Amino acid sequence: MSNVTIHDVAKHAGVSATTVSRVMNNRGYISEEMRKKVHASMEALNYSPNQMARSLFKKETKFIGLIIPTTANPFFGELAFHIEHELVNQGYKLLVCNSIDREDNEIEYLKMLQENRVDGIIVGSHNIGIEEYDKISIKMVSVERKIHEDIPTIQSDNYYGGKLAAEVLVEEGCKNILCISGDPKVDTPANNRLVAYLDYMKELGYPTHKAYIPFNLSAEEKLEKVQALHIKEQGYDGVLAGDDVMASIVLNHLTKEGLNVPEDVKVVGFDGTETVRTLLPHLTTIEQDIKQLAKESVTTILKKIKDEPIDELKVVPVKLHKGTTA
Amino acid sequence: MSNVTIHDVAKHAGVSATTVSRVMNNRGYISEEMRKKVHASMEALNYSPNQMARSLFKKETKFIGLIIPTTANPFFGELAFHIEHELVNQGYKLLVCNSIDREDNEIEYLKMLQENRVDGIIVGSHNIGIEEYDKISIKMVSVERKIHEDIPTIQSDNYYGGKLAAEVLVEEGCKNILCISGDPKVDTPANNRLVAYLDYMKELGYPTHKAYIPFNLSAEEKLEKVQALHIKEQGYDGVLAGDDVMASIVLNHLTKEGLNVPEDVKVVGFDGTETVRTLLPHLTTIEQDIKQLAKESVTTILKKIKDEPIDELKVVPVKLHKGTTA
Numbered sequence: 254m255s256n257v258t259i260h261d262v263a264k265h266a267g268v269s270a271t272t273v274s275r276v277m278n279n280r281g282y283i284s285e286e287m288r289k290k291v292h293a294s295m296e297a298l299n300y301s302p303n304q305m306a307r308s309l310f311k312k313e314t315k316f317i318g319l320i321i322p323t324t325a326n327p328f329f330g331e332l333a334f335h336i337e338h339e340l341v342n343q344g345y346k347l348l349v350c351n352s353i354d355r356e357d358n359e360i361e362y363l364k365m366l367q368e369n370r371v372d373g374i375i376v377g378s379h380n381i382g383i384e385e386y387d388k389i390s391i392k393m394v395s396v397e398r399k400i401h402e403d404i405p406t407i408q409s410d411n412y413y414g415g416k417l418a419a420e421v422l423v424e425e426g427c428k429n430i431l432c433i434s435g436d437p438k439v440d441t442p443a444n445n446r447l448v449a450y451l452d453y454m455k456e457l458g459y460p461t462h463k464a465y466i467p468f469n470l471s472a473e474e475k476l477e478k479v480q481a482l483h484i485k486e487q488g489y490d491g492v493l494a495g496d497d498v499m500a501s502i503v504l505n506h507l508t509k510e511g512l513n514v515p516e517d518v519k520v521v522g523f524d525g526t527e528t529v530r531t532l533l534p535h536l537t538t539i540e541q542d543i544k545q546l547a548k549e550s551v552t553t554i555l556k557k558i559k560d561e562p563i564d565e566l567k568v569v570p571v572k573l574h575k576g577t578t579a
Numbered sequence: 580m581s582n583v584t585i586h587d588v589a590k591h592a593g594v595s596a597t598t599v600s601r602v603m604n605n606r607g608y609i610s611e612e613m614r615k616k617v618h619a620s621m622e623a624l625n626y627s628p629n630q631m632a633r634s635l636f637k638k639e640t641k642f643i644g645l646i647i648p649t650t651a652n653p654f655f656g657e658l659a660f661h662i663e664h665e666l667v668n669q670g671y672k673l674l675v676c677n678s679i680d681r682e683d684n685e686i687e688y689l690k691m692l693q694e695n696r697v698d699g700i701i702v703g704s705h706n707i708g709i710e711e712y713d714k715i716s717i718k719m720v721s722v723e724r725k726i727h728e729d730i731p732t733i734q735s736d737n738y739y740g741g742k743l744a745a746e747v748l749v750e751e752g753c754k755n756i757l758c759i760s761g762d763p764k765v766d767t768p769a770n771n772r773l774v775a776y777l778d779y780m781k782e783l784g785y786p787t788h789k790a791y792i793p794f795n796l797s798a799e800e801k802l803e804k805v806q807a808l809h810i811k812e813q814g815y816d817g818v819l820a821g822d823d824v825m826a827s828i829v830l831n832h833l834t835k836e837g838l839n840v841p842e843d844v845k846v847v848g849f850d851g852t853e854t855v856r857t858l859l860p861h862l863t864t865i866e867q868d869i870k871q872l873a874k875e876s877v878t879t880i881l882k883k884i885k886d887e888p889i890d891e892l893k894v895v896p897v898k899l900h901k902g903t904t905a
Contacts, residue, residue, distance in 0.1 A: 305634050
């Protein structure tokens with residue numbers, strides 16, 4: 254840590270510490286000459302104001318915590334980027350916490366963020382409800398995750414997205430569609446994608462087939478689960494994948510099985526991140542507006558910090574990205 | 580911020596603040612009964628020690644700043660994940676700064692990190708050398724980037740990686756290979772990939788063709804640049820791409836041009852992130868050991884903070900991931 258204090262600056266400039274403080278905070282009358290003198294001394298000593306001391310005094314840290322499963326996942330990597338970008342524009346800093354979807358990690362992070370007196374927490378982690386959230390007095394919002402009645406939620410229109418995905422498969426002629434979702438014990442708004450699929454199949458009188466593959470498994474483990482679904486033997490003609498990573502695992506599996514996409518089986522993903530749209534432009538997917546999710550999350554947490562009125566629920570529209578896989 | 584102080588705990592427990600402090604810091608003799616009483620009061624009041632106050636007193640914050648272009652890129656998203664994971668195991672917290680490869684952002688972040696008295700900074704950003712780095716007294720390491728003589732560097736074996744990539748293309752029969760690199764003005768160790776390619780082509784007496792496409796362009800802009808390379812018309816039979824995202828843009832472009840991979844043109848990428856290996860398992864690429872890069876970066880910055888001896892340069896091995904594109 255830098256050892257230059259406001260007192261060193263005052264001594265160097267030959268003024269009082271109060272004067273330096275006034276210059277720094279633009280408070281009270283200060284002559285232009287005095288201002289220049291103080292700034293010259295700050296420059297000469299390479300003085301950097303101590304925000305930690307300021308935080309203690311002001312009882313605000315301008316720190317926001319973000320708990321997500323991992324920045325290594327394209328969706329959360331992009332979400333973290335956009336959230337940090339929005340925050341820095343508002344003078345806030347981001348503490349990133351990768352929970353790897355583990356409840357014990359999430360509890361540890363909540364404790365750490367509380368001890369570091371963050372002004373707010375944005376939670377985008379996929380763990381099951383934790384009573385620890387009840388104990389925390391810090392302002393919070395959740396993104397793509399319902400945590401608690403008192404915590405506002407920012408989410409994509411998952412129901413509509415699920416319906417769009419099912420619709421495109423049906424329009425392309427599928428009649429025997431498999432829907433792969435994440436861990437059903439995790440109460441996430443993403444579960445509404447499955448609900449929409451079930452509703453739509455029922456409406457059409459089509460059979461329903463659902464499979465659960467947890468989000469937090471490794472790519473290898475997910476592939477094993479996909480193999481165990483016996484897509485070929487079961488004669489599924491369409492797959493609605495939980496997210497684009499899952500869709501790509503299904504696509505690669507189908508190719509190995511000698512099945513043609515979209516001729517034999519059609520596949521729709523979910524998320525539509527920039528990375529996936531660049532790497533797999535041919536993947537038909539439901540595109541989430543990650544930038545908007547980030548923007549709404551930041552707007553809401555900052556309003557909550559300022560005790561301004563907020564919406565308890567913000568739903569961000571999704572859209573279909575039509576590729577060639579369905 | 581929580582308003583419960585050590586004094587509130589003391590009052591609730593009917594002891595002195597000094598006693599509470601002793602219990603918290605495990606200092607001096609405290610009876611088991613007293614310890615239980617204090618802990619019960621801390622629990623009852625939901626007391627959380629203020630790390631900000633502790634930081635001021637101890638002159639260490641346990642904060643580490645990480646400046647990278649963006650967590651939205653698979654390589655940096657995974658690097659940020661592993662760095663955060665290593666840091667949290669050592670009791671440190673990560674402030675993520677996405678510079679989007681802009682020098683002005685990088686300068687602003689350095690100022691912010693200094694004002695927040697981070698204990699150290701890991702720099703993985705791709706900007707051109709900034710004199711601001713000279714002014715900063717905070718301990719730093721750079722990862723995949725040479726910033727300054729005094730700042731230790733952790734990097735992949737880019738020269739060997741570049742050679743491996745060129746070798747696999749030559750082994751597969753390529754004789755007219757194009758090498759796409761990032762902005763040559765950015766002095767990054769990744770430039771050694773190009774050097775290795777040039778050396779190897781010279782050794783074989785093969786022609787060399789190089790193109791520069793900056794890392795910080797959007798996917799659309801990169802595609803335009805790739806189109807302008809006229810791969811088909813120039814008769815290139817191999818492409819050594821700067822990274823996997825670039826490789827995937829080249830692959831998609833070649834498909835649109837009606838060229839077959841690997842029959843007409845062979846392609847090798849660089850990075851081999853988990854995301855890319857999952858989404859494009861058929862991509863032949865040079866795999867960086869991102870976990871090891873993160874580990875060495877964290878080990879080095881923590882040693883530097885403790886004034887322990889360190890290596891000025893750590894080179895992490897890379898390996899070939901053989902797919903079907905080359």
